[in-house]
Amino acid sequence: MYSNSDFNRWRRHPWHGLRAQKDDMPEDIVQVYVEMTPADVVKYELDKSSGFLVVDRPQRTTSSPPALYGFIPRTYCAEEVAARCPGVDIADGDPLDICVYSERHITRADIVLRARVVGGIQMIDGGEADDKIVAVLEGDNIWGHVQDITDLPSIKTERLQHYFSTYKMIPGKETDIKVDFVYGREEALKVIAASQRDYSNHFGHLHTEAKAKE
DSSP states (O other), X not given: XXXXXXXXXXXOOTTTTSOSOOTTSOTTEEEEEEEEOTXXXXXXXXXXXXXXXXXXXXXXXXXXXXXXXXXXXXXXXXXXXXXXXXXXXXXXXXXXXEEXXXXXXXXXXXXXXXXXXXXXXXXXXTTEEOOEEEEEETTOTTTTTOOSGGGSOHHHHHHHHHHHHHTTOBTTBOOOEXXXXXXXXXXXXXXXXHHHHHHHHHHHHHHHHHHHHO
16 A cells, blocks of 8 residues: 655655646647657666556566657556457456657656647557556657658558567567557546546545645
């Protein structure tokens, strides 16, 4: 069980301590905590207890994410997210993943940025919903005009699908990953809203406790 002191006593926690959106942000703009860059062939992931970025595993192949890869703060993939994914009963129990395209090569992770949501990929990993939201960096000089995933060159989505279908591959072992369904902006916003409801249902008490102590 998490307590308030677990995530904000010493260091602001990227998952619990940040917000998905600030009050002045349009509904399709979200804050993103970046865990990996396109240069990374090591899988980095947030340690949910401490809030520090840690090495999850070195990739067995040369596969690297074709976009910035991280998550949206104060989201969680559980019952509400699973309900939007036909054929599954559960989600992966992690913050909602997001991939962000940027014309400029951002070379470091453990940063926060703003991105416009344009769509998503409905990923099913081992029978669990594991959606990947697709976005573009806010104000980007090349991709900043994009409003929907259909405005992106199709190769951008294809590369994401290929990455997520292969990044867990181990020689001699089969994987059970499906990344066939791609959806647009409106569905992506609904998936984000579902993940925010899941977060509120599972972790809302942390913020209630924090406010009570103020």
